[in-house]
Amino acid sequence: MNTNNEKQAVEKISAYIDDALNGDEIESLLGENVSAEQTDKHFSVATRYHMVGDALRGELSDASMVDVSAQIHQALLHESFDAVELARAVKTSQQTESRFDFFAWLESFARPLVGMAVAASVAVLMVVTVVQMESPESGQQLASSPGNLPAAALVANKQPVNDSLSKEQQAAEFDTYLAEHAEFAAQDTLQGRIPYVRAVSYEAE
């Protein structure tokens, strides 16, 4: 690589660290046949260019002076690089990706469908319930149910338990009932009987 080419290569590195190289220029930079010495020089130049930027921004620090690119380059030179293994790993990765894409597509298709089905079911259930509530036939109740009759009608329809008893017998039974349930009465003095007062009045003539 002559001086002119070397200068062009360094200019490309200058543009590269600013993300101002296009794909073709990257390819040409990678395609250049450079010696190990030139590679080291390029590493140093790039580090110094970064350093210049840091200094101009007032961000120069110890970290700005770290340059391990040559060491990394050397370490990777001795790295056992199995291209076949690498290609297989990439291929497996791509296959996994394509399979995942299918399931992802299936999931993306099924998820809104299930959502719509659930929403439709809820809507149908609500419509049916409302229609049933508003329908006149909904007044029909089960035989054992008291139905929608008002409380007054229930009382009116109620038949006496035993009509055959006379009023005296009924009173006696009632007294017996009260006596037997006196312990549940709120007032112990009257033994559960409803107190009553007999008021006697005299009219003065």
Next chain:
Amino acid sequence: MGNERSIDQALVERVQQGDKKAFDLLVLKYQLRVSKLVARFLRNPSDVPDVVQDTFIKAYRALPNFRGDSAFYTWIYRIAINTAKNHLVSMSRKSPANSIDVQDAEDYGASDWLKEYATPERKVLADEIQVNINQAVSQLPPDLREAIMLREMEGLSYEDIATTMDCPIGTVRSRIFRAREAIDEKLEPLLDEYSHNVGST
């Protein structure tokens, strides 16, 4: 930079096909950013180069599994953080109290511990570098100085600089390169002298 991710992905694919030179380019581009990230985790600045080196070697070995779902720099930053944490554990030190995530670390400014230097000589060297670069920039022709300042200080893309300076992108690229080249003429001897002194001691 809009094409950063596509360029990185193209380089990654080249590496996956066995091109180590493509990995060299990735190292060139991200070495400084990874170094700064790692320096935020490690208390001892002299440990930074080893951890950065480990990070890139681990990344190279893991590249067959990189599918490009995330950007390359996000991926390698995660490796760098894990490597730094593992280093702290192996050195039986406590990690920094504040947990730093990738994005947080990117957003952080230069903090005090980042300003620590491995040796007093490195601190002196950094001061000298700063002075020399400032002098070199002040001696640049105006068009070169403007181009490099817009790029490095304002962070403008080449397209934006071309619009600002009303010149073709190729001219911007050339001016920035010539500015760097001129500054580097002052910087390189300084670093060589430091390396020579360190080597001799």
